[in-house]
Amino acid sequence: MFILVNLKAYPCDPIEVATAARDVAEASGARIAVSPQAADVARVADTGVETWAQHVSPNAHGSHTGSTLAEAVADNGAEGTLINHSENRLKLADVDGSVRAAERADLETIVCANNPAQVGAAAALGPDAVAVEPPELIGGDVSVATADPGIVEDAVAAAEAVDPAVDVFCGAGVSTGEDVSTAGDLGAAGVLLASGVAKADDPEAVLEDLVSGI
Numbered sequence: 032m033f034i035l036v037n038l039k040a041y042p043c044d045p046i047e048v049a050t051a052a053r054d055v056a057e058a059s060g061a062r063i064a065v066s067p068q069a070a071d072v073a074r075v076a077d078t079g080v081e082t083w084a085q086h087v088s089p090n091a092h093g094s095h096t097g098s099t100l101a102e103a104v105a106d107n108g109a110e111g112t113l114i115n116h117s118e119n120r121l122k123l124a125d126v127d128g129s130v131r132a133a134e135r136a137d138l139e140t141i142v143c144a145n146n147p148a149q150v151g152a153a154a155a156l157g158p159d160a161v162a163v164e165p166p167e168l169i170g171g172d173v174s175v176a177t178a179d180p181g182i183v184e185d186a187v188a189a190a191e192a193v194d195p196a197v198d199v200f201c202g203a204g205v206s207t208g209e210d211v212s213t214a215g216d217l218g219a220a221g222v223l224l225a226s227g228v229a230k231a232d233d234p235e236a237v238l239e240d241l242v243s244g245i
């Protein structure tokens with residue numbers, strides 16, 4: 032199980048979380064990555080933790096003010112990128128363009144989706160993985176795998192029907208090792224989480240609990 036921590040725009044210290052994630056990953060052997068704000072990618076990557084961007088733009092180099100180039104985040108240490116999110120919704124053509132941009136820059140990709148139908152559409156674009164996240168459960172206290180296990184199972188089936196090579200993650204409300212374990216039992220290859228770590232008083236303790244569920 033891959034644990035990907037999205038820091039969103041929370042007012043946490045990205046280096047504190049990155050250092051904790053690096054240490055827990057090294058001690059446990061678990062795969063843990065941190066996805067900071069674009070401006071923090073380089074210094075988070077400098078900690079040695081696996082680092083992901085929160086977004087890359089569909090465009091390549093050129094006259095594109097305000098874009099986040101896949102090549103730029105890769106050059107600054109990112110190994111992968113999220114694409115699309117309930118909080119940063121893209122048109123399908125832009126999701127496709129961003130997956131292609133990430134491929135050009137050798138970034139691993141996870142496309143977020145709100146439901147199994149979107150998972151199928153996203154899987155057809157050939158990312159490495161898709162993440163199903165019911166918007167109403169994001170930022171809450173109850174894990175998607177507990178509140179709506181059927182959506183995880185249906186997402187796994189939807190991706191499998193389109194492209195069995197595309198892994199399925201789940202996210203929303205994940206904060207404990209038991210949540211990780213339950214997600215794995217439902218067929219998820221990993222979890223995407225944010226508030227459980229980014230808003231924690233002790234991020235390292237939460238990460239240690241999360242890896243206990245792998």
Ligand SMILES: O=C[C@H](O)COP(=O)(O)O
Binds near residue numbers: 168169171203223224
């Ligand atoms: O990208 C992460 C997800 O939106 C989950 O967020 P959450 O763990 O705060 O529910």
